[in-house]
Amino acid sequence: GAVVSQHPSRVxxxxxxxxxxxxxSLDFQATTMFWYRQFPKQSLMLMxxxxxxxxxxxEQGVEKDKFLINHASLTLSTLTVxxxxxxxxxxxxxxxxxxxxxxxxxxxxxxxxLTVL
Amino acid sequence: xxxxxxxxxxxxxxxxxxxxxxxYTDSSSTxxxxxxxxxxxxxQLLTYIFSNMDMKQDQRLTVLLNKKDKHLSLRIADTQTxxxxxxxxxxxxxxxxxxxxxxxxxxxxx
Numbered sequence: 001g002a003v004v005s006q007h008p009s010r011v012x013x014x015x016x017x018x019x020x021x022x023x024x025s026l027d028f029q030a031t032t033m034f035w036y037r038q039f040p041k042q043s044l045m046l047m048x049x050x051x052x053x054x055x056x057x058x059e060q061g062v063e064k065d066k067f068l069i070n071h072a073s074l075t076l077s078t079l080t081v082x083x084x085x086x087x088x089x090x091x092x093x094x095x096x097x098x099x100x101x102x103x104x105x106x107x108x109x110x111x112x113x114l115t116v117l
Numbered sequence: 118x119x120x121x122x123x124x125x126x127x128x129x130x131x132x133x134x135x136x137x138x139x140x141y142t143d144s145s146s147t148x149x150x151x152x153x154x155x156x157x158x159x160x161q162l163l164t165y166i167f168s169n170m171d172m173k174q175d176q177r178l179t180v181l182l183n184k185k186d187k188h189l190s191l192r193i194a195d196t197q198t199x200x201x202x203x204x205x206x207x208x209x210x211x212x213x214x215x216x217x218x219x220x221x222x223x224x225x226x227x
Contacts (some may be wrong), residue, residue, distance in 0.1 A: 041209050043150050046159040091213040097157065106160070108161035111213065 003027060004096050006109035013084055014117055020080045021112045023094030029074035030096035034106065035067075038091040050077040084116040121218040123206050129225040135193040136223045139206030142187060148209040149182065151191045154220070155202045163191070163204070193223075201225045 003026040052074040054071035068080040152160040179192040203220040
């Protein structure tokens with residue numbers, strides 16, 4: 001089956017530093033990936049749609065300069081949280097669509113827990 | 118174990134009401150959610166309900182929760198062709214853990 005991985009699974013960083021989270025599709029090419037954010041006991045919030053070879057499309061209210069997304073290849077999208085603050089602490093999840101299987105099925109990564117001290 | 122179940126397909130005529138049903142197993146869930154997924158797009162949160170509520174209404178959407186039967190439903194009034202999508206029911210299972218159903222594909226016929 002399709003697998004999406006994320007790295008790291010957990011990261012702790014100091015306030016003011018930048019953190020990069022990787023999302024990889026392991027056995028398929030993903031032209032479209034999505035980044036979500038989840039707070040404890042709360043819903044998933046779509047942050048942005050990442051398209052290979054083009055700029056990401058950000059949802060309203062998401063700071064594009066704060067959350068940098070790069071989808072440089074068909075198997076890798078990265079989310080960089082720049083100048084992280086404690087309020088950025090959250091669980092970040094990516095997902096990918098397999099284009100030749102239609103556009104309805106999303107495959108989710110296991111998530112990355114970010115803690116900013 | 119934890120599980121969320123929903124029917125896979127629903128077809129309605131434009132202008133009719135749609136009712137999408139869901140059952141869940143974790144009685145300790147505090148939040149229950151409905152998400153909408155349009156083709157090629159990410160999940161969008163439609164609405165949510167706290168477990169101490171029976172009903173929540175938001176414009177054309179009505180969520181009903183029967184906690185005794187662990188049954189959740191989403192009613193869309195005056196369904197439009199733009200409502201055609203996949204609707205996911207989800208329950209909060211503690212911390213960051215959310216359990217999703219398989220999704221109900223809603224077809225709206227003009």
